[in-house]
Amino acid sequence: MQCKILVIDDDKELLQITRHYLENHGLQVTYSANPLKALKTLTSAKKDKPNLIITDAEMPEIDGFTVCKIIKNSPSLSKIPVIMISGKKVSEQDILSAYNKGADDYLLKPFSFPILLAKIKILLAQNDYYNKNKQTLRKWDMFIDREERILKIKGKNIKLTRKEFDLLNILLSKQGKIISVPYLLEAIWGYDPALYNDSHTVEVHVSSLRKKIGLNIAKHIIKITGHGYKME
Numbered sequence: 001m002q003c004k005i006l007v008i009d010d011d012k013e014l015l016q017i018t019r020h021y022l023e024n025h026g027l028q029v030t031y032s033a034n035p036l037k038a039l040k041t042l043t044s045a046k047k048d049k050p051n052l053i054i055t056d057a058e059m060p061e062i063d064g065f066t067v068c069k070i071i072k073n074s075p076s077l078s079k080i081p082v083i084m085i086s087g088k089k090v091s092e093q094d095i096l097s098a099y100n101k102g103a104d105d106y107l108l109k110p111f112s113f114p115i116l117l118a119k120i121k122i123l124l125a126q127n128d129y130y131n132k133n134k135q136t137l138r139k140w141d142m143f144i145d146r147e148e149r150i151l152k153i154k155g156k157n158i159k160l161t162r163k164e165f166d167l168l169n170i171l172l173s174k175q176g177k178i179i180s181v182p183y184l185l186e187a188i189w190g191y192d193p194a195l196y197n198d199s200h201t202v203e204v205h206v207s208s209l210r211k212k213i214g215l216n217i218a219k220h221i222i223k224i225t226g227h228g229y230k231m232e
Helices: 012-024 034-043 063-074 092-098 115-133 162-173 182-191 199-213
Strands: 006-010 028-032 053-057 083-085 103-107 136-141 142-145 150-152 221-224 228-230
Touching: 006 012, 006 034, 012 028, 028 034, 034 063, 034 136, 053 063, 063 083, 063 092, 083 092, 083 115, 092 103, 103 115, 115 150, 142 162, 162 182, 162 199, 162 228, 182 199, 182 228, 199 221
Parallel strands: 006 028, 006 053, 053 083, 083 103
Antiparallel strands: 136 142, 142 150, 221 228
């Protein structure tokens, strides 16, 4: 079965180029230059939802940040990975804002289509993993449902971004082992370590994760200077 990709972008020329490229690489693509119409179709559809959504950040009427937030706050859509693309919202604050709205990845224009395709494949693979592996974990005061991507601490729901959830999951699955920054960048963000090895990306997400899970659990996440992180 072909994976279904929804592309939302008011730049109709880029929209068509993206559609043709993805279709030529075996993906089924639906597209819309109208984000409001796309959201209405998404929220009303009972079946045939996309496996992944790509949305532009800057659009009239409603921007990509709001599109992403609506998708991630919808019970029927929240598990769908979202890639946001932007040519103007390129600051660190813009990127962090996108992740905080629930974006699973962020790509700056002009972007490489092979890189976009690689990011799509990684997110689809991760999503497939969580759909196929029903796993729960209880540790310290945490309850983690890997299939539903739910974290509860002392019975209280803790809202994590997809990257934060993946980060916590990897740290727990490799507890006691040092996990290198290049490994985390590749496994969670899909970056090629030979081309991108900025530890700040990981540091920002570790810091945000620590705040959300609280001191009693966060103290187990140890930074190994010059190497990476481990969960003690």
